[in-house]
Amino acid sequence: MLIRINKFLSSEQISIQINEKFEIDDEDFLSKTHLHKDIVFSGVIFKVDDNVILNGSIQYTFEDECARCLITFDKTVTTSFEAVLMRQLEENEESDEIKLKITDGCVDLEETIKQMIYLSMPMKSLCKKDCKGICPNCGVNLNNEECKCNNDLTDPRFDKLKDLLKD
Numbered sequence: 011m012l013i014r015i016n017k018f019l020s021s022e023q024i025s026i027q028i029n030e031k032f033e034i035d036d037e038d039f040l041s042k043t044h045l046h047k048d049i050v051f052s053g054v055i056f057k058v059d060d061n062v063i064l065n066g067s068i069q070y071t072f073e074d075e076c077a078r079c080l081i082t083f084d085k086t087v088t089t090s091f092e093a094v095l096m097r098q099l100e101e102n103e104e105s106d107e108i109k110l111k112i113t114d115g116c117v118d119l120e121e122t123i124k125q126m127i128y129l130s131m132p133m134k135s136l137c138k139k140d141c142k143g144i145c146p147n148c149g150v151n152l153n154n155e156e157c158k159c160n161n162d163l164t165d166p167r168f169d170k171l172k173d174l175l176k177d
């Protein structure tokens with residue numbers, strides 16, 4: 011995931027736009043995250059005073075599991091980040107900024123992109139907003155079919171009846 015910026019750095023240009031499709035080939039990372047290996051990267055690199063800044067955005071898709079009905083589905087997420095690109099990294103400097111080293115006119119985005127994907131993955135998702143989930147009694151996926159269980163135990167008429175039977 012190298013981005014070549016040597017031409018840009020030696021030019022008079024203030025900024026460049028980058029749109030790239032990358033493939034992540036880290037099998038371990040892919041299986042851990044259920045990520046589809048193709049990701050889309052787009053960003054702008056611009057010069058500010060003596061600094062070079064990258065504003066990037068990543069779009070990725072992964073196989074997610076619905077927290078209610080447990081089916082798997084593809085979810086696409088977009089996340090963005092900012093990084094400072096430097097020829098020389100200063101060591102031991104405390105800062106939350108992402109710093110990337112420019113080596114031979116290139117910047118390697120692989121680690122940053124993997125980190126951003128990891129951080130932005132939603133913990134809990136639903137296959138759709140009004141997912142009905144599965145029946146706690148018979149295990150049927152209530153989005154696809156209705157079951158015969160009577161899960162509606164909160165009918166007020168039954169409460170009255172229960173009260174009457176108590177006496």
Ligand SMILES: [Zn+2]
Nearest residue numbers: 076079137141
């Ligand atoms: Zn669901």
Ligand SMILES: [Zn+2]
Nearest residue numbers: 145148157159
């Ligand atoms: Zn049921």
